Amino acid sequence: MNKKIYSICFALWLLFCLFPQSVQASEADYRQGIKALTENKYQEALYYFEQAISGDPDNARYANDYRQAALKAKDFERPLQFFQKALAEHPNSANLHLNFGFAHVDKIPVAGSITQVILANDALTEFTKAIEIQPTWIGYYTRGESYLFWPKIFNRASMGVADLEKAMEMQKKGPRHSYHVKVYIALGDGYWKTDQLEKAKAMWQAGLKEFPDNASLKGRISLQGDELKNLIEAGFDPAKRVNTDLSELWEN
Helix, strand or coil: CHHHHHHHHHHHHHHHHHHHHHHHHHHHHHHHHHHHHHCCCHHHHHHHHHHHHHHCCCCHHHHHHHHHHHHHHCCCHHHHHHHHHHHHHCCCCHHHHHHHHHHHHHHHHHCCHHHHHHHHHHHHHHHHHHHHHCCCHHHHHHHHHHHHCCCHHHCCHHHHHHHHHHHHHHHHHCCCCHHHHHHHHHHHHHHHHCCCHHHHHHHHHHHHHHCCCCHHHHHHHHCCHHHHHHHHHHCCCCCCCCCCCCCHHHHC
8 A cells, every 4th residue: 555655646747756857847948949030940840840849739839939930931831730730639629729729820821712711620620629618818819810711601600709708808907908809890890790899980989989099999990881891801811810929818
């Protein structure tokens, strides 16, 4: 009995010792990746970022900067393959699912029209898995905004509104951040897409009270009719790259 207890305690101690070392190693790899990136050594940077993520799969900073490096390298396939492999080893990592979804979004502008639909749907699948594992502001905002990109015939705008309303509830419960303006814009757009024009205007006006210098909100408030329609729809053009850089979440 004593030997069994000793074995269990030893195993726990060993795991405790090894985990910090793994995190430290990941941070060292991450720094190597940043260094390589500043020197425009993209393939070297991607390698080190992958090593960092493998050692610390829930680190959002590592995964985000890895994707941004892949964008600079114009390598859209490598992140898809890497995150798929990483998820086979860590299927319950919300961070990996979220960034796997973003990797699909990153490829959409360079894909054909049929492939764009497949990529967009696969991205939604990953965002949903991330939310199921860990409901977060960024998860609901991201999936909600993604639903709004779909043409009206798919009837997904109302699903986007529901997600964005959850994101709004979350941000109202915590400290104010500059990136929270995105939900005011997106939720207003969602109301507009679901023919709730008064609610759309009210949301944009509420956003302006919180963020009075925001140009996107000012533009929406000042326009109407076809001009407003053109402004909003221009933001949902699949040929235009969506900014999937999450660094403001921890830099703010």
